Amino acid sequence: MxxxxxxxxxxxxxxxxxxxxxxxxxxxxxxxxxxxxxxxxxxxxxxxxxxxxxxxxxxxxxxxxxxxxxxxxxxxxxxxxxxxxxxxxxxxxxxxxxxxxxxxxxxxxxxxxxxxxxxxxxxxxxxxxxxxxxxxxxxxxxxxxxxxxxxxxxxxxxxxxxxxxxxxxxxxxxxxxxxxxxxxxxxxxxxxxxxxxxxxxxxxxxxxxxxxxxxxxxxMNQKHHLLDFQQLADEAGLHIYCLAPLKDRYKENHVYQEGGILYLFLKKPEENEALQELIHSRPEIEAVMTNKEAAERMHLPLQGIGDYVIFTAPDCAFGELGGTTALVTDASRTHGSLYExxxxxxxxxxxxxxxxxxxxxxxxxxxxxxxx
Missing domain, CATH: 3.40.720.10 (Alkaline Phosphatase, subunit A)
Incomplete structure (x- = not known):
C-alpha cells in the first residue's frame, strides 16, 4: 500500500x-x-x-x-x-x-x-x-x-x-x-x-x-547562439513547418520561444535532400533524426513529431527571431535540448x-x- x-x-x-x-x-x-x-x-x-x-x-x-x-x-x-x-x-x-x-x-x-x-x-x-x-x-x-x-x-x-x-x-x-x-x-x-x-x-x-x-x-542552461530555422528554410524556398515543443504562453521566460529541439514537418517530399543539406550546413544543429529514429531512441510518440527531429549544440537554441535567421545574445537561459x-x-x-x-x-x- x-x-x-x-x-x-x-x-x-x-x-x-x-x-x-x-x-x-x-x-x-x-x-x-x-x-x-x-x-x-x-x-x-x-x-x-x-x-x-x-x-x-x-x-x-x-x-x-x-x-x-x-x-x-x-x-x-x-x-x-x-x-x-x-x-x-x-x-x-x-x-x-x-x-x-x-x-x-x-x-x-x-x-x-x-x-x-x-x-x-x-x-x-x-x-x-x-x-x-x-x-x-x-x-x-x-x-x-x-x-x-x-x-x-x-x-x-x-x-x-x-x-x-x-x-x-x-x-x-x-x-x-x-x-x-x-x-x-x-x-x-x-x-x-x-x-x-x-x-x-x-x-x-x-x-x-x-x-x-x-x-x-x-x-536550464545559458544559450548564446539562437537560430530561426523556419526563417532559414523559408529563405531557402523550402516548404516545411517547424514546431517548437517548448513553445508556450509564458514568453517572459523565453522571449524568442527559444529551445533546443524542433519537429520538422516536410510538406513536399521532393525537397527532402535540400532540407538535409540545409540542416547539415548549420553548426548550431548537432543532431538530426527521422521520426522513427527519434521514436526509438528518445521514446517519443510517432504522431506529432513531424518527419525529422533536430537538436541544437550545447550553447545554441532554436527561436522565433522575427525576420532574422541568427542572433547572438547574453540574455537567453533556456531548455529543451539533450543538455537539460x-x-x-x-x-x-x-x-x-x-x-x-x-x-x-x-x-x-x-x-x-x-x-x-
Whole structure:
C-alpha cells in the first residue's frame, strides 16, 4: 500500500541550483531518511512532456505528450496544450482517486492544472486562483505568476493543504521564471532555493512520515547562439513547418520561444535532400533524426513529431527571431535540448532504494506498483 506522498517538481531546477549550501534542510533530510542523486528527464526537456512522465511513470511514447504546443499537418490546426484530452496514460492522481485516496494538485502555471489536475480533489493555481478555496484553507492571495515569490507561495500552500486536508498524494510544481533569468550563482536563484528548502523542512516537520520526492521537469542552461530555422528554410524556398515543443504562453521566460529541439514537418517530399543539406550546413544543429529514429531512441510518440527531429549544440537554441535567421545574445537561459536532461532527485522516506530511480518518471513507476 502506498504511504502518504508529496512530489515536488521545481521547474527548471538543474542540479547546480539545489546544493547543500542553499538547500541544507532538504539535503540533511535526504541523507538521514533517503538519498540524493542525479537522474534523467525525458526528451524533449520541456514542461508538459516531463510532467506527463512524472505523473504516470511512462515515457512520452506512452503518454502521447510530445510538447507544450501541437500541430496537425492534415488540418493545419495548431495551438497550446492547456486542457485535458492530450494525455494518454493514467496518472497517479487518477489511480489514487479510483482507490478512494484524497489528492491535491498545486501549480504556479495554470495550464498544468488544466492538462493534469482535473483528477485531483484539491486544485490550486497561482495563475487562476480559487479565492473561496484559498480562504477556506487559510492561504493568502498569490503573487504574480512571473515573480520570484510565486514558487515559495505554492510550496507554502502545499504545507497548508497537508495540514488541513491530509491528502494521500500531493503533487506540487513551481515556476522556472527565476531560473530562466538567473544562474545558480545569482543571489535571486539562491534565495528561491532557500525559501523552498525552508518550506520542505516545515512540511516534513508537520508530517514526518510522508514520503517526499524533490525533482525537476528539466534543467536550464545559458544559450548564446539562437537560430530561426523556419526563417532559414523559408529563405531557402523550402516548404516545411517547424514546431517548437517548448513553445508556450509564458514568453517572459523565453522571449524568442527559444529551445533546443524542433519537429520538422516536410510538406513536399521532393525537397527532402535540400532540407538535409540545409540542416547539415548549420553548426548550431548537432543532431538530426527521422521520426522513427527519434521514436526509438528518445521514446517519443510517432504522431506529432513531424518527419525529422533536430537538436541544437550545447550553447545554441532554436527561436522565433522575427525576420532574422541568427542572433547572438547574453540574455537567453533556456531548455529543451539533450543538455537539460540532467535533473536532481532528493528523496525522503522513498518507497524504493536509490538504484530504482534512473529517470524522474521512476518516482511514479515505483508508486504505481504499491497501488496495485
Amino acid at each position: 502506498m504511504n502518504r506522498v508529496m512530489i515536488l517538481v521545481i521547474d527548471g531546477c538543474a542540479p547546480e541550483y539545489i546544493t547543500p549550501e542553499f538547500a541544507p534542510n532538504i539535503h540533511r533530510l535526504a541523507e538521514q531518511f533517503g538519498f540524493s542523486k542525479t537522474v534523467k528527464a525525458v526528451v524533449p526537456t520541456v514542461t508538459n512532456v516531463n510532467h506527463a512522465s512524472i505523473l504516470s511513470g511512462k515515457f512520452p511514447s506512452e503518454t502521447g505528450m510530445a510538447g507544450n504546443y501541437y500541430y496537425n499537418p492534415v488540418t493545419g490546426e495548431e495551438g497550446f496544450i492547456e486542457e485535458k484530452g492530450f494525455m494518454k496514460a493514467k496518472t497517479l492522481l487518477q489511480a489514487c482517486r479510483k482507490r478512494g485516496l484524497k489528492t491535491a494538485f498545486l501549480t504556479v502555471k495554470g495550464k498544468l492544472l488544466g492538462v493534469y489536475g482535473h483528477a485531483a480533489d484539491t486544485g490550486i493555481s497561482v495563475q487562476t486562483p480559487d479565492a473561496p478555496l484559498l480562504q477556506k484553507l487559510g492561504i493568502p492571495a498569490p503573487p504574480g505568476v512571473s515573480s520570484l515569490e510565486s514558487s515559495r507561495w505554492i510550496v507554502e500552500a502545499a504545507l497548508a493543504v497537508i495540514k488541513k486536508e491530509d491528502p494521500a498524494l500531493v503533487y506540487c510544481t513551481t515556476n522556472d521564471f527565476g531560473f530562466h533569468h538567473f544562474g545558480p550563482e545569482a543571489p535571486e536563484a539562491q534565495l528561491q532555493i532557500r525559501q523552498i528548502d525552508e518550506a520542505v523542512a516545515a512540511i516534513h516537520e508537520a508530517d514526518p512520515e510522508r514520503q517526499i520526492y524533490i525533482t525537476a521537469d528539466h534543467g 536532461q540532467e535533473v536532481p532527485l532528493l528523496a525522503i522516506h522513498p518507497a524504493a532504494p536509490a538504484e530504482a530511480y534512473q529517470y524522474s518518471k521512476d518516482i511514479a513507476a515505483v508508486l504505481f506498483k504499491l497501488l496495485v
